[in-house]
Amino acid sequence: MSQMNIFNFIKRDDPVFVMIRELNKNEEVVVDEKLGVIALLNWNGIYEAVSDEFHESFSNYEKCYEFVNEYLSEIQLRDEVYL
Numbered sequence: 001m002s003q004m005n006i007f008n009f010i011k012r013d014d015p016v017f018v019m020i021r022e023l024n025k026n027e028e029v030v031v032d033e034k035l036g037v038i039a040l041l042n043w044n045g046i047y048e049a050v051s052d053e054f055h056e057s058f059s060n061y062e063k064c065y066e067f068v069n070e071y072l073s074e075i076q077l078r079d080e081v082y083l
Helices: 015-021 061-081
Strands: 027-032 037-041 047-050 055-058
Touching: 015 027, 015 061, 027 061, 037 061, 047 061, 055 061
Parallel strands: none
Antiparallel strands: 027 037, 037 047, 047 055
């Protein structure tokens, strides 16, 4: 079962969604410093989500956000289970 958070329903107010949406070409943002998650928009207009565990490409910012958000939610859920 996947945990849902309020930002799944109101993405436009999610700080991560806004950071990814507002990227300019050849720009990156650190989404989660602790986990080393970075989102970037390369020169070719391809969004990328990068960490030590993955390097994924997306054609638009919404797909990139969905991937990053799901990854962070899974990590948060996993950490809550093991606390």
